[in-house]
Amino acid sequence: MTDTPETLRVGILGAGSIFGAYARGLGMVDHLPIVRVADLDQERARAGARKWDIPAWGDADALLADPDVDIVVNITQPAFHAELTEAALRAGKHVYVEKPLAATTAKARENLAVAAETGRVLGCAPDTFLGSAAQTARAAVDSGLIGRPFAATSFVRSSRVETWHQDPSFLFRDGGGPVLDWGPYHLAALVNLLGPVSHVVGVTDRAAEQIVVTAPERRVDRIDVEVDTHASALLKFASGAVVTAMYSFDVWDTTLPHLEIYGTGGTLHLPDPNTFDGPVLVRRRGDEDWSEVPPVMPRVTPDPPTPFRALGVADLAAHLGGEPHRASGEFAYHVLEVLSALEDRDIADGVTEITSTTERPAPVTQRP
Ligand SMILES: NC(=O)c1ccc[n+]([C@@H]2O[C@H](COP(=O)([O-])OP(=O)(O)OC[C@H]3O[C@@H](n4cnc5c(N)ncnc54)[C@H](O)[C@@H]3O)[C@@H](O)[C@H]2O)c1
Known part of the structure; x- marks a missing residue:
């Protein structure tokens, strides 16, 4: 690999x-x-x-x-x-x-x-941004396919975890919630594409105080919700790009895209950043319709898709000599600082300046 x-x-x-x-x-x-x-x-x-x-x-x-x-x-x-x-x-x-x-x-x-x-x-983790979809998007952005990226949208709806996880209690406690649980997939993908975040502002809330667990082999029946489960936010990147984000366990479904990047020359549409593979679509100014960006590498996950994790561990194992690796602690720290700044927020809290920064990880040029 x-x-x-x-x-x-x-x-x-x-x-x-x-x-x-x-x-x-x-x-x-x-x-x-x-x-x-x-x-x-x-x-x-x-x-x-x-x-x-x-x-x-x-x-x-x-x-x-x-x-x-x-x-x-x-x-x-x-x-x-x-x-x-x-x-x-x-x-x-x-x-x-x-x-x-x-x-x-x-x-x-x-x-x-x-x-x-x-x-x-x-x-x-996450290492999903090392997959074929995020890396195809990265190559597209870096080649100027959509011009200068000036904005993006990033939306997480409920993963319906209470319907399949045996004990998702930890997702409704400190360290969980949609911001810290799902936010990392989106932020890692966005930072990989656009670079580090400089400022954030947001509002959080929760739609319910208790969650009923319906997973067939559940070990708990009900969970008290101890963290905010809905967040709306704006993230300003050091590049100048602004991302509109909504990370929610409360929105049961939506037709909003997972992740889109808006450039001066067109729009890039990505699949769910909690997946490694999937089509990246582009529509440039003047294009008649959306088209698929040619993938920079074959799919990395098994076909048919089955739950799979390994790329991040392999990336770490390949960089034990001190050279920068991609899914690194420093990169994850920046992602965590940004997301933590969105926890338990009110608009009156104003703008938070992010103190850490990180390099965009080196692109992956071949199938790991
Ligand atoms: N479940 C998923 O689909 C999923 C997907 C991606 C990432 N994750 C992440 O993976 C991590 C684990 O999630 P999960 O859903 O597998 O949780 P889980 O609760 O199903 O499993 C965690 C396991 O860790 C064990 N554990 C806790 N403390 C321990 C200790 N001191 N020594 C040994 N074992 C200990 C627990 O007994 C439990 O079996 C979380 O950070 C989560 O965000 C989970």
Whole structure:
């Protein structure tokens, strides 16, 4: 999948809902074997190990103490990200953590400091912007296909998580909500296309105080909503571009596009940024109709599509020598700072200046 020949052994921390996507994705990368899985729920870890043919399983302490683990993939709930990431870095492991990098920017900053102190590499989801759709859009923007991008729209509707996740409680607590749960897919895609954000303003609210869980194999029936579940915002980018965003668990459906980029010469229409592949459409001034931008690489996900994660871990594994990697801790920190500035907002709070910045990651020029 990458041109890195060195074998690096992966330990996965957390055998919950997204675990299978990592097991499947990493199972397609020869040089990144999964050697251990850990979970608080020992039975979950054991079942995951058995299903995906992983030789060792146990708890987090055993995983961190295992000298056979080079890279820890931390896919626990957001509230536990920072603590477990720090422990793994201090245990000498490189870490790739699911989004958000941490539940708060303060904790995320501590993680970046520990990575620097220990000389270990910290990467973070999402990695969907490394897929064929986002990279095709990136090449289109960089080639000037739509002229100068001056604006964009970015819309998240409910993922209806209560209808399929066994226990989505964490998504309605600090570190969850549509802004921190789905926002990272959109922000990573936007920052990859347009560069860093300089200012944000927004309003947040919640449409319900309780969520009824209807997932067939649910472990909870009701969830108290502890975070705002609807956000409307404007994001000003350092380039001058302005993005109109709506991130919502409360909007059940909409015909609004997921992501569109408006340039002086035309419009680019992207698929859901929580997917790797899909058509990128363009309509330039004067075009009769929309047309598909020729993809810069073949699809990266299995066909037919099945839940899949691996590109970010492979990207980290290919850049352990200190050179910048794409789904990096620094990039994810900028995304988190922008999104955190939108949490629990009122219009009277005014404009927030974003203090961090980040480089646009290098484009991906071939199928990983
Ligand atoms: N579920 C999805 O479709 C999905 C998709 C993309 C990203 N994510 C992200 O992945 C992360 C996990 O989400 P999920 O839906 O799989 O959550 P989940 O609740 O289904 O699973 C998390 C697992 O981590 C385990 N865990 C927690 N603390 C631990 C510890 N100290 N040691 C060992 N195990 C521990 C829990 O027991 C649980 O099994 C989140 O950051 C989420 O945003 C989830």
